[in-house]
Amino acid sequence: MPSSEDEKKKAMKAFKKRLKLTQLDDDSKLGRSPLTGSKSQIVSIQPPSGFGREIWEELADAGFLKRDGGGFYALIPGK
Template structure:
């Protein structure tokens, strides 16, 4: 309430940590692995094969996933800082939303 009244200032976000330099080839491979995992998870979720013969496949309702663990967390943070991924918290990432303006 005090922030709304102007009595206190908002808490400043923590300073951004310094991330290591990651080679461009590693970033490309990590993005390729992320897209592949996202695609496979969607296909698995939408598949009509699986748990019950009475259920049908439904559209995937998720938009963020845990990235592949074959790359360290710093790689995903670098990709998020560069805008190629969006962090949704707790280690989950998603592809950035594309605003379609004509």
């Protein structure tokens, strides 16, 4: 059953928020110099569990997310 546009928007918002928090967590690790200016190497994550697998597949089919394998998805820039 296709998901509604509202569910897709909520899922994308949750995905972006989780990706941002994961990247910030990775950047704040001890042992990484704040002077080097290196960005986070994290580009794909497992999607939030509050939504079904079907919605992530629909978003990937629509071109908003990219499947990275193993249940991981990456955000496509500009979407």
